[in-house]
Amino acid sequence: MDSKRGAFVSLEGPDGSGKTTHMGFLCEALRERGYRVIETRQPGGSPTAEVIRKAVLGTELNEPMDAVTEAMLYAASRRQVLKSVIEPGLAAGAVIVSDRWADSSFAYQGWARGIMKEFVAIRDVAHKDFWPDVTVFFDVTLEESLARMAGRVKDYNRLNNEALAFRKRCFEGYQSLISGDVSERMVIVDSMRTIAEIQQSIHKYLDGEFAEKFGHLRTYPR
Numbered sequence: 001m002d003s004k005r006g007a008f009v010s011l012e013g014p015d016g017s018g019k020t021t022h023m024g025f026l027c028e029a030l031r032e033r034g035y036r037v038i039e040t041r042q043p044g045g046s047p048t049a050e051v052i053r054k055a056v057l058g059t060e061l062n063e064p065m066d067a068v069t070e071a072m073l074y075a076a077s078r079r080q081v082l083k084s085v086i087e088p089g090l091a092a093g094a095v096i097v098s099d100r101w102a103d104s105s106f107a108y109q110g111w112a113r114g115i116m117k118e119f120v121a122i123r124d125v126a127h128k129d130f131w132p133d134v135t136v137f138f139d140v141t142l143e144e145s146l147a148r149m150a151g152r153v154k155d156y157n158r159l160n161n162e163a164l165a166f167r168k169r170c171f172e173g174y175q176s177l178i179s180g181d182v183s184e185r186m187v188i189v190d191s192m193r194t195i196a197e198i199q200q201s202i203h204k205y206l207d208g209e210f211a212e213k214f215g216h217l218r219t220y221p222r
């Protein structure tokens with residue numbers, strides 16, 4: 001491994017999987033161990049990509065968004081952040097942690113919107129052969145993710161059946177991904193456990209497998 005290159009870590013999981021809660025904890029735990037950490041997110045993560053985020057997730061635009069347009073916007077956001085944040089960060093030996101990356105598009109656009117062929121073609125234009133070194137996947141059951149979201153979003157009950165069907169498809173997309181041929185970069189976290197238990201397993205992972213692979217990136221020994 002090139003000792004000057006950093007590491008790219010993506011966090012994935014369905015809405016309500018606890019991913020965003022654990023993002024802050026993971027970054028702090030990395031910093032405590034002496035890694036230089038850059039936190040970013042998708043969509044968004046740079047001035048241009050944040051404008052794309054507004055277009056793709058905002059509610060101001062009164063027009064249904066075409067699925068392929070949507071996939072291209074997510075990919076454009078990733079491409080921009082790759083060039084302006086990730087590549088310079090990797091060259092400087094940082095650990096870049098991204099709240100979501102292309103696996104989200106695999107699940108939400110490719111799988112759930114049924115445009116897998118288009119998604120793969122678009123992803124190839126945006127960042128062919130660029131993959132996270134590690135993807136931490138927060139695994140929960142569909143029921144649990146829906147229950148956690150119901151607690152979070154006040155008007156959840158007004159979501160129609162189509163919205164529920166869409167969430168089910170996103171969930172299936174992720175399940176197909178984690179049971180597929182990506183096991184080498186995937187770290188599956190059982191997110192049905194308590195926050196304390198999950199944090200414990202994050203510590204254990206960082207001191208074990210992660211340190212073996214990326215310990216040379218620490219700016220000071222622990």
Ligand code: TYD
Nearest residue numbers: 015016020042043074100101104105108109
């Ligand atoms: P966000 O507020 O970041 O939610 P979370 O905290 O759950 O990550 O919103 C991201 C939303 O965008 C989320 O519902 C998933 C969706 N999304 C896609 O559909 N495709 C993508 O490629 C990405 C990155 C996100």
